[in-house]
Amino acid sequence: MAWSGKDKVVGRGQPGGTRRQWMRREYLLSALLGLIIVGSLVITLVSVIPRSSAQPDFERHFYCTKCKSEFTLNLKDLSPEQQMKLTPGPYGQAGIDCPKCGAKNSAVVMARCVNPQCKRWYPVPMVSPAQGGPSTLICPYCKVDQAAYVVEHLPK
Numbered sequence: 001m002a003w004s005g006k007d008k009v010v011g012r013g014q015p016g017g018t019r020r021q022w023m024r025r026e027y028l029l030s031a032l033l034g035l036i037i038v039g040s041l042v043i044t045l046v047s048v049i050p051r052s053s054a055q056p057d058f059e060r061h062f063y064c065t066k067c068k069s070e071f072t073l074n075l076k077d078l079s080p081e082q083q084m085k086l087t088p089g090p091y092g093q094a095g096i097d098c099p100k101c102g103a104k105n106s107a108v109v110m111a112r113c114v115n116p117q118c119k120r121w122y123p124v125p126m127v128s129p130a131q132g133g134p135s136t137l138i139c140p141y142c143k144v145d146q147a148a149y150v151v152e153h154l155p156k
């Protein structure tokens with residue numbers, strides 16, 4: 001390239017490097033930010049309920065609405081596309097494809113009831129509040145409002 005020599009001259013004396021390196025760095029930075037945002041949305045969704053300390057950080061219980069099987073998956077093993085399906089969006093959420101029966105968008109994240117008398121797992125509704133879904137999580141077994149329970153039992 002004819003201007004590569006000039007490029008080097010421009011870059012000399014600038015600790016930040018050449019313009020091309022800068023653009024590359026900005027691109028990487030925005031890609032990284034995108035990842036962090038998507039990651040934190042998924043984590044927000046699935047950690048409405050405090051995680052038990054025994055449970056590895058990214059392992060989540062799933063429930064298939066088609067074959068009714070329950071299984072665990074590590075969020076780190078999900079593709080970005082699968083993670084997006086677990087993220088609240090303007091059209092609600094889709095589940096991920098079930099690895100057991102192969103049904104499309106049928107596996108949803110489960111949460112564990114915070115009530116120590118109950119502690120049962122239940123599927124998190126995959127409809128966002130904007131789409132008429134619940135704005136809080138209520139355990140289908142003991143009917144405890146999960147968010148309210150956590151707030152009431154915050155360590156003082």
Ligand SMILES: [Zn+2]
Pocket residue numbers: 064065066067068069098099100101102103106
């Ligand atoms: Zn299934």
Ligand SMILES: [Zn+2]
Pocket residue numbers: 113114115118119120139140141142143144
């Ligand atoms: Zn419960």
